[in-house]
Amino acid sequence: MKLAHWGRMAGPVGLVLLLASALTVVVAGDNWLGAINVIAGAGAVTFYLVTNLGQLTEQFTNRGTFYTTVSAVSTALLLGAIIAGNYLAVAHPKTWDVTQNKIHSLSDDTVKTVQGLKEPVEVLAFFKGGEPQAEIWDALFARYKALGDKLVVRTLDPEKEPVLVKEVGLTRGGPHVVVRQGKSDVKVATPTEEDLTNALVKVTHQTQRKIYFLDGHGEAGIDDKTPNGMTQLVERMGNEGLKAAKLPFGNGEVPTDAAAIVIAGPEKPLLPAEVAILRKYLEEGGRVIAMVEPFTPTGLEPLLKDWGVTIDDGVIVDQAGRGKFDNPFAAIGVGYGEHAVVKGFNLVTVYPQAASLSMTPAQGVNATPLVYTLGAMGGSPVTWVETNAGEHSSSPEGKAKVGPLNLAAVASKAAKPGQGQKRSDEGRLIVIGDHDFATNGNFTVLGNGDFALNCLNYMADQSERISIRPRQREASRLFLTATQMGGIRFFATELPIGLLAFGLAIFFNRRAK
C-alpha cells in the first residue's frame, strides 16, 4: 500500500486520539496516558499531512476552498454563539416549577437561611469519582448555589486529601459531606434539603439559644420518649439551633442564658412565688410560652390576665374534630392571625383537648389571637365551649360561648427598665390552650410540629427562619381490577399491531397499483 494510503488511514486515527486525550486526562485522571494520546495523535495527523501534501494542496487551491473557509468560519461563529448562550443559561438559570406543591423549589426556610448568610460557608463533599451518591448531592448543591454566592462547594477525592479527611474527622461508613465555617463544622448524613439547611443553621449559630422547660408540676418531660413526652420537639429544636433544658427554680432566678421559658401543661398549679418570678422575667423582656389545659388551674391566670389573655372555663367541642378524628374535643386550628409567628402559615393544626382563650384589654400590652377554630357551617355553630367536665353535647344550644374560638394568642409589652437585668427590649408571652399538640403522640400531625417550632423561633428571636418545611406531591391511589388491567393490556397490544397492519395495508395497496 502506498504511503499516502497509510497516511489517509492515520489521519482520522490521529484526530480521534487528540480528542480522546481530553477525556483521558479528565475522566481517567491519567496525565501520562493523555500525553501519550496527544503525541501519538499529533504524530498521526502530521504523517497524514506529509504523505498527502500534494492532494491537500490541490484541494485547498480549488474553487471549493473559499466555500469551505466560509463554512468553517461560520460554523465556528455559530458554535461560539451556542456555547456563550448555553454558558449564560447555566450560569444564570431561570427555573419554572410547575408542580402543584412546588416540590422542586427550595423551601422558604432554605432560601432565608442561604440568603441570610453573612460570611462564606464551605461545603466539603468527599466522593471518589463514579460514586452514585455524588450525583444526588451535586443536584442538591446546584440548587443551593443558585440562591447566592456565600455557599462554596468543593468536591474532593478522600484518597487524595488524607490530611483534610483527618482534620474534619471523616470515618469510613460515616457521612461524606461536611459543612464548615471557621472552626465550626457539622457533618451531613443524607442528601436532603432538610439536613443540609439544618447543618447550615447549626454551623452559623455557634452559640445555641437555650430554651428552658419548667419542671416539677407534672409538665410534659423533655426527656420523656412516650407519646406524652416532648423528645421529638427537643430533637427538632436542635435542628433549629435551639437547646432544651429543664428549668430549676431553686435559687429563685431565671438563668441569664434563657432565650425563653416553656410551661408545657402543668398538672399542678405553680406556687405564687414561682408565678412572681415569671412575672418579673416577663417585665424584664423575657419570653414565656404557656401551654395550658382545660379544667386545670395553673396559678398563671392572674399573670395571663395582666397580659391580655384569659383562659375560658371549659373545653372546646369541635364538630370538625368529631368528624375527622372521632374525638369531639379535638379542636382544629384552621385560621391564623396577623402576626410574625404564623406569617405564611397555612397548615391545619390539631389540639386533642383545648381550652378557649379570650382577649382582654391590658395596659401597655399588644395582644393578638394566633390560632382560631372554625366558627359556623351552614349558619350553625360548629365549635363551642363545654363547661361541664366529662360531657360533650352534640349541639351548641344553651352554650355561653360559640365559635370561632381562639386556641392560641400572643402578647408583647415593652421591657420595663428597673432594678433587674434587661433581657431584651420586649417581653413576649404566647398562650396556647393545649399542650398535647406538641407531645410525641401528636407532633407530626399536620402542622403541629411546624407551629410549635415557629413559636419557639419567634421567642428566641429567630423569626427570620420561621417558614414551612420541605414539600411533597399530594398522595394518590390506583386500584385496578383484573378487568381494568386486562383492558389496558389489550389496548396496549392492539394499538401498535393495528398501526403496523394499517401501514402494511397502505404499502401493499400502493405496490399493487
Added chain:
Amino acid sequence: MRNTLAIARKELNVYFTTPMAYAAFCFVTVLGSYIFIYCVQGFSRASLMAMQGFYDSTRINLTDLVLTPTLTNLGVLVGFVAPFVTMRLLAEEKRQHTMELLMTTPVRPTEIVLGKFFAAWSVVVVSIGFTFIYPVVLQVYGASAGSTAPIEWATVATGYAGLLLWGGAVVAIGLFVSSRTENQAVAAVIGLAVTFGLWLIAGAASGTTDELAKQIFGDLGWIPHIASMASGSVSTKDIAYFISLMVLALFLTQRTVEAQRWS
C-alpha cells in the same frame, strides 16, 4: 416557506405510504406501553400496601411514580427511533443521484433541509402523541380510586414538551448524519452512536471530581434535561440545550447540502 412545506408534504407522503412511519409508531407504542404497564402495576401494588399500612401513603403519587419514569423512558425510545426515521432523508437522495436534480431546482438548501426536518419531526411527534393515552387512563382510573387530582397535568405538559424538543434535536442530528453518507444503514448506526454517546457522556460527569468538567459533561447529556422536564421543573438550560442541538445540527446539514452545489 412554500417550498419548505412542499418538500415536507412530499416527505410525509413517502413516510405514510411506506411502512416506515407505522413501524416507528409501532415501536414507540409497544415499548412505551410495556414501560407504562410495568410502572402502573408497581404503583397499584404500592397503593395496596399503603392502604394496609406497610408503606408511607403520603409518599406515593401517580405523577411521580408512573408518569415521570414513563416519560423519561419514552425519551430513550425517541432517541432510538429518530435515527431510523431520518436515515433515508438525504442519504437516499445522494445514492439515487436525485440530489443533483434537486440542486438545479430553484429551491434553496435551507428550504430542503427544513422541509425534510419538519417531515421527520412530525413522524416523531405523532409517535409520541399516541402515548398521550397513558395520562388519560391514569386520570380516569385514579379518580375512580378516590384521588381528587390524580395527575398533575402541568407536569405532564412539561414532560411532553421535553420529549418534543428532544425529538426535534435528535431528528436534526439524524438529518445531518444522513447528509454525510449515501448508505442508509451507516446513517442509522452513526445517528444511534451520537444519541447514545450523548447519553453516556453524562456518566463521565460522575467519574470526575473536577467541578468544571463535572458541570460540562453533566449538562452535555440529554437524560438529566428530559428527566427534569418530566418531573415538572423547566430550566432555561434545558431549553437552551435542546435548541442548541437542533440549531447546530440543522446548520451543519445546510452547509453540507450547500456544498453539493460547489462540488
